[in-house]
Structure formats: C-alpha cells, structure tokens
Amino acid sequence: MKLTESIRNINKIPELRQRILYTLLLLFIYRLGSHITIPGVDASAVAGASSSHANDLFGLFDLFVGGAFARASIFSLGIMPYISASIIIQLLGAVTPYFQKLQQEGEEGRQKINQMTRLGTIFIAALQAWGVSVSLSSPSSFGHSVVPDPGFFFSLSAVIILTASTVFVMWLGERITEQGIGNGISLIIMIGILAGFPASLVNEYRSLSLGSKNWIIEIIILAMMVAIVAFVVLLTVGTRRVPVQHAKRVVGRKVYGGGTQYIPMRINTAGVMPIIFAQSIMFLPSTFLSFFPDSEAMQSVASIFAYDSWWYALMFGTMIVFFTYFYTAIAFNPKEVADTMRRQGGFIPGVRPGKSTADFIDNILTRITLPGAVSLALIAVLPTFLTKFANVTPGFAQFFGGTSLLIIVGVGLDTLQQVESHLLMRHYDGFMKAGKTRGRQAR
Template sequence: MKKLITTIRNIFSIDDLRVRILNTLLLLVVFRLGSYIVLPGIDPNRLEGASDGILGLLDTFLGGAFSNASIFGLGIMPYISASIVLQLLTVAVPQFQKMQKEGESGRRKINQYTRWLTIIITIFQSTAYLSATIPAEAILIDRAFFTFSATVILTAGTIFCMWLGEKITDKGIGNGISMLIMIGIISRFPGAIISEGLARGLNGGLLFLLELIVLFFVVMGVVMLTQAVRQIPVQYAKQVVGNKVYGGQRQYIPLKLNAAGVMPIIFAQSLMFLPALTAGLWANWSADSELASEVGATFSDYTTWQYNVLFGILIIVFTFFYTAISINPKQIADDMKRNGGFVPGVKPGEDTSNFISTILDRITLPGSVFLAIVAILPALASVAGVTREFSQFYGGTSLLIMVGVILDTLQQIESYLRMKQYDGMMRSNRLRGRSRNIAVAS
C-alpha cells in the first residue's frame, strides 16, 4: 500500500504527466456528459432499450448513448469502421500500399481519407439508426425534419468524438479512440455489479463473492493473453565504419500470442446476425417455415451451443486472417537482411521468412482458441445464472478492450516515471561533482 501511494505521488509530481492526466479526465467527462444529452424532438420516456446482439454490443461500447438516443448516439464507432476499411485497403489496393510507405505524408493522406469516409459512414448509419431503433411515438416533431436534423447532429457528434479522441492522444495519456470506448464500457460496470448484488440478495452473498473471484481470474487470464509474446532472437553482424565498430548486438522480434487483438471478435460478432437473417428469409420463401423459425430462434440466442460453436469458429478464422494482414514475415525477413541481421541457425531471405511464418502459425492457433474461449465466456456466465449486464464483463470484446487500453496507458505512465528517474540521475551529486572536476581540470 505504501508503494502504491509513493507511485501515485511520483506520478503527480511530474508536471507534464499531471497535466496530461487532468486533460484526459476532463475530455472523458465531456464525452460522458454528451452521452446523456438526448436528440432534440424526442421524448426519452418512450424510448426502447437496446436489444441483444450487435445493437447491444454497440450500446455497451458507447456506455448507453446508443439506447439513450443521445447526440453521441453513434459515438466513435463510424470512425472505427472507416479505419478498418482503410486498413484493409492498404493490404488489397497497391495505391494505398504505396501511400502507406510514404512515411508521415502518406499517413496524413490516409488519416484524411479516414475522416471523410467516417462522415459518409456516419450519414448512412445515422439514417438507419433513426429508422430502426427510435419508435415513431417517441418523435415529437415532423418525421422528415427530425430525420434531417438528427442526422446532422449525429454526424457532428461523431466528428466531435473523433476530435476528442485525437485531443486525448495529443494532449492526454493513452490512445484517445480506445479510451473513449473503454470509458463507455467501464461506465456500465458499477451498475452491473449493483444489479448482480441485488439479484443475489443476502442469501446469495457467498455466491456473489465466488463470481467476483472467478471474474478476477478471468481478468488475469486475459492479461496473460494480451501480454504473452514469442521472442525470435536476431543477431546483427559487426560493421567497421572508420575507427568505430557498429552492430554485433542481439535483439529480439516480439511476436504476440494474440497479434490480432480484439478485431476477430468484432468481425465475428458483426456476422452472427446473418444466420438468423437467412433463416427469416428462408421462412418467407420456404414451405417448411417451422424449421426455419427454429433455426432463426437458435442463432438469435447468444447462449445456445450452436451459436457459440459458430461464433468460436469464426473467431479462429478471423484471427488467422487478421494476423496474416497485420504481420508480413517476408517484409520482416527483407528488412533484417537489408540491415545485416539474421536469425541464428537460419539462412537470411526466404528461409527466415518461412521460419517466422512457421512460428507465427504455431502461436496463432492456441492464441485464437484462447481468444474464442474468452469470447464465449459471457454466454457461459449467463447460462450459469449471472445477470446479462454483469456477464458481459466475464470476457468478450468488453473485457479485452478494457485490459488492452489499461495496460497500454500504464505502460505510457511507466515510461514517464522512467524518464523522471533518468533526470534524477543526471542531477545526482556524483555526476555534478564529476562535472566540477572536469571544469577545474580545464
């Protein structure tokens, strides 16, 4: 406890870090306040809550802003969609590949395209959002005028959220976009704990304590999944330049066990509505409507074993897919060869590329299986009797995002603390006395 208090004191003793933390907290408060401002022309008492599936997942990411029909109803999600589209284009389209290799100017162009694509996606998503989730009886003004004005407001709200995320990245601590998603998820955690505790009551206090213990070990497992790496040793040849010798050092290429992060779960979750949709169309076109209705009901319930088996398979497939487009073993091998590096015992070039690919496949398979297990844990918790709100924190996208963002933020804070220790060494008496001796000798 004393060490924790000392660490907190050291954090706030650094001026730059203290200002960044305060800026982050202020911008997050602004984001949360906007989540409770309802769109003009809506009676909030007549709104329906978000349903299960992808809509419920969006509402979890946005901290209730989606079901509240707030001015931040779509939040940062259109920007996430645009970023994913641009990332896929940099793999499939040569023009975007060339743009990515242009350095800072290329990144600025890609960011500009991402912003414009965000506006386009937000306009389409806001129109669908207004027509599909807001009941007609909740609208107090003319429907056409409401749709136009609400679309403009939702688009402006998404752009403002994007600006908040960029400001957090520049003036605050952590990745701004990820912080906005994380704060939306965490905002629902206290209410989920309270509702679970009330549901258990006094007689279920021991069971509630057991649930918290299980949640603790699940979080530790997700931390291990996020932090686990396989290090590939790389030896650099010595080079003599003038009178100095460069190189000769051994470094490591860290390959993460879960290189794809949370993206496979998001991709798989976005496709899980297709079986129910296909079953609904089948019921309309086929004479065997009873079977189609049964299939639709099965894949509309996220707690059925059929749903979770398909969900897990999709996650494993998308993990391999996203890892393949994120890590290019051939490019890594070419960069190593160009810089005079080699893996001990492996020939540079194609053999190194095949060696890295083999290791990547071996660590991706258990990583993808573990990721699939984490993704279906909320369904298992719900079947075990945990309330739906609290079960969402037993795994899935919510827990992975929270753990990833918190670890990334803590690493940035730790880097500031290390810089402070380095400055303290530069101001130490030993170095100051050494500088005095040098001045006397001169």
C-alpha cells in the same frame, strides 16, 4: 508504497501531468455528451423501454457507448462508425493496388488514408443514424411512441445531429492520441464500457439479495471470473522470444556486437483490434434490419443476431479468428524483420539470413497466433455461456469475459505502458519493480 511513489513521480513531470489531465478532460466531455438527449425524443419513454432491448441492436450499441443509446443521446453511435470505416479501408489496403500504394507513400499517403477514413465515417454514421431515427419513430420498436412528433423533419435533424456528434467524438479521439496519453479511440470505447460497471454490479447484488441466486454458486462464479481475468492478462502480455545473434565487428581497437538479443513475438500481436473489428461488423446486420421494424420476416432474421444467440456466438468467434490473423499480418511483417536483421548483421542461430529467416519467423508467428486467436474467440463468446448456464446477468458477465474484458485489459495495459515510458525516459521508476510492466517490453 511503490504505486504511491509512481503517482507522485507522474506529478513531477509537467508534460506527462498535462497529457493525463487533457485526456481526462476530453473523456469527461464525451461522458457529458452521452447524457444529452436527441431533440424531439421523450427520454423518459426511451429509458422505460430500453430494458426490453438488452439483447438486440439496443443492447449491442449500448455496451460500447456507456448507456448513451439507451438514453437516446446525441452520442448514441459513439465511435463505432469510425471503427467500421477503418476496417473497410484496411481491407481495401490488403486487396486494392491503389490503397497499397498509398500505404507505401509515408506521411502523405497516411494523410490521404485518414481523410478517406473520415469521409467513410460520415457516410456510415449517416446510414446508422437513419436506422436509429427509424427505430425511434416506430411505435412497434418500443411498444409505444418515444417520439411525440415523428416525421421527415425529426428524421432529418436526428441524422444530422447523430452524424455531427460521431464526427466530434472522432475528433476527441484523435486529439487524445496526439496530445493526450494512450490511444484516444480505444480509450473512448473503454470508458464507455466502464461506465456501465456500477449499474451491472448493483443489478447482480439485487439478484442475490432477492434470493434468486445461491451465494455459494455466486462465489464460485466470481472465483472463475478472477481466473479468467488473470488468463486474459497473461494472454495479452505473453510473448515468444526468438534469439538473435549479432556478429562481432572490429572498428579500430574496439569490438562491437557479438551479443544475443531477442525478438519478443506476442501471442496476441493484434491486441484488441480483432474484437473491435468483429464487433463493428456484427453491428451492420442489426443496423440494416432496424430499417424494417414492422416486418416479421426481418425481425425473425434479427433474432439470429441477438447477443445471446448461438449463431451470433459462432459468427462472432469465427470473425475474431479471421481478424486476428488479418491484423497480425498487417502489424508484423516477417520479411521486413529479416531484412532489418541482415542489414544490422544479425541472424537467428541455425537459420540462414534472408528468405529462410523470414520463413522461420512467419512459421513461428503462425503457430503462436492460432492459440491466441482461438483464446480470444472463446473469451469473447464466454458471456453467452455464462448467461445461459450460470444465470449471470448479461451486463455483469461482460466485465469478466467477452469483448468488454478484452478491451479493458488491452487498452489499460497499452495506456500504462505509455505512462511507464514517460517515467523511464526521465529516470523515474515505473509501476513495476523491474522498471517495466512485465511482458510489455518495447518491441
């Protein structure tokens, strides 16, 4: 079989094999740490109370950290503070001249930006850790006390441990990116999401076995979910090819150029980043409101940000559309593409080189980004509709729609593309018959 042969080829390449094993080792360390409880917390008491918090801050964090928050683990914050810091730095890069200058300074500027992102991660992690410690210490958060000895020293130790653990998870992600395979930060988020799949599957089966659901309706829902997964894959790999003609050049007795190439402009240029960015921003109000567990006014406001509320779905979808355009503008610069084409003697048929080419590419990018952004937003809020109208358990719905599915598909395809590149570079066939993953051609 083609898949079996590709796996054997991976084993024949020592560098690729070592990268994959190194990645798996670090991901195992991350999963192991998610089962270590914060000192001073009664783990059994937290586990017994976690089911009542499936749609608030508890469930929101728990989705991305693979149940670490429900276990009051040292990795409860996961990698989300780093994502939030990255969002802030990128926003500053779009509006602040100082950060724009750093972005143009090459490797030195990138190192300074990374250092600022790490410092921002520490600050945000400490803030969120304080909110977690307050929430754990308050009996009203869980109906009973989960911290036998709450107080200043518990809060201080919890903040230090959670912040240090977040920095360690950030380090794991950076090591995976540099020495492993795939994007480490994205893989950590994906592995946390996948960790909850077996339990969600069991809960859905229990609901069926107890007779609370109809088998026929469930089969129809599963068929719809399969179609949704296929649509997400098509959305992720879909491209709009722009033809580029190269002028012929005569060098000596040889003629160069004259062929036609294509610029593959992806419908979803931003990938999974708009989803991650929007989700990170949605964490912040819940984090702030967790500081006031005894305030009825604050808790009524917190209900607006509940995962199954209509206001949450509306705000979440709107932010995804915004971040899709924002991140696309950062990742794809039509002016740079037009300048590169002109230097290489290329042109788009019927379009003048220079500014006209840049405007033409920008117009196409704007038009194909709109349906991509709207599709991302609709898929992201789909679990809200499934849980309200189709009686699907929230945990199970996440894997066939919403943020979880988009992240799993996007990160999985990107990681597969990197493995594919290693195989093709050493003259081995990839996972697909054509030698490349369809729709993932190098850009």
